[in-house]
Amino acid sequence: AGNMFYECRQLIEFASDMPRLKYGAHMFHMNQGLRRFESDLSSLQDGQMMFYWCRSLQKLRTNLPSLVKADSMFNKCESLTAFDIPTPNLRSAEWMFYRCGGLKTFRGDLRSLVNARGMFAHCRLDADSVYHIADCINIPQERGEIGIGIAPDIDLADLAPALEELDAKNWNVILSR
Secondary structure, three states: OOOOOOOOOOOOEEEOOOOOOOEOOOOOOOOOOOOEEEEEOOOOOEOOOOOOOOOOOOEEEEEOOOOOEOOOOOOOOOOOOEEOOOOOOOOEOOOOOOOOOOOOEEOOOOOOOOEEEEEEEEEEEOHHHHHHHHHHOOOOOOOEEEEEEEOOOOOHHHHHHHHHHHHHOOEEEEEEO
16 A cells, blocks of 8 residues: 555545554655544554655544554654554554644554654654653663653753663663754
């Protein structure tokens, strides 16, 4: 389904189960009008740039238990405010939520994560989300890098324990506001 709805500017909602879909890279790439996505994606393994620059995407209801590659999957999805979807097999998530300026809440599963450069850069995550990331993130063999954008009202001193835990788990954190 790669590039299937690429730049479909009139598509506003998508509600159709795709339980066998494994490759969805660029599927809704630059679909500026997409606001709601509801679908069973239980077999999806590659979602690279799947929703890249879907800046109107607000409601996301799906499951991603098989997702491995999610590089830039939600990059520039400015209207997305929360992500609460288990992702137990996610290994590569570079720039996954980059410039998702509305993203405040993250409750995904990062137990398999290895690549996370810029993952949450320029988001506005709340303190609970940063602590959630620190608690559930994988400990990679080689030192990794993760970009985390935080809400402007967060006192960095309040995040010190989470940042220390990320450092202890072999991650360099690049913070942005």
